[in-house]
Amino acid sequence: xxxxxxxxxxxxxxxxxxxxxxxxxxxxxxxPIGDILKSPREYExxxxxxxxxxxxxxSLIAVKYFTVEDKTGRIAVVTNRIxxxxxxxxxxxxxxxxxxxLGTRRIIVIKEEPPSETQR
Numbered sequence: 221x222x223x224x225x226x227x228x229x230x231x232x233x234x235x236x237x238x239x240x241x242x243x244x245x246x247x248x249x250x251x252p253i254g255d256i257l258k259s260p261r262e263y264e265x266x267x268x269x270x271x272x273x274x275x276x277x278x279s280l281i282a283v284k285y286f287t288v289e290d291k292t293g294r295i296a297v298v299t300n301r302i303x304x305x306x307x308x309x310x311x312x313x314x315x316x317x318x319x320x321x322l323g324t325r326r327i328i329v330i331k332e333e334p335p336s337e338t339q340r
Contacts, residue, residue: 254292260328263316271311299332
């Protein structure tokens, strides 16, 4: 019994040390959309992962984006990938950017990263 506890404790320490180093922790956790919208300067240029439901989708000639909604808010996701369907549950990883600003109005978006080789 004591040996099993040591093994579990050792495994937990190894995971705590290696997850941040390989970026896996960031891939497993999500950032509430409301947090990004409340304090966009804290997230500017940083890579985040959000998850939620696709609320809207727009595909123009030069820009494709969809809106992701979770229980804390909505955010637009600019993408070069195939558009998800409205109502689809998605998990998106990308950098937070200010797309447009006019007076006090700002449009904060996530620029979706292309999938890595391990995600394909």
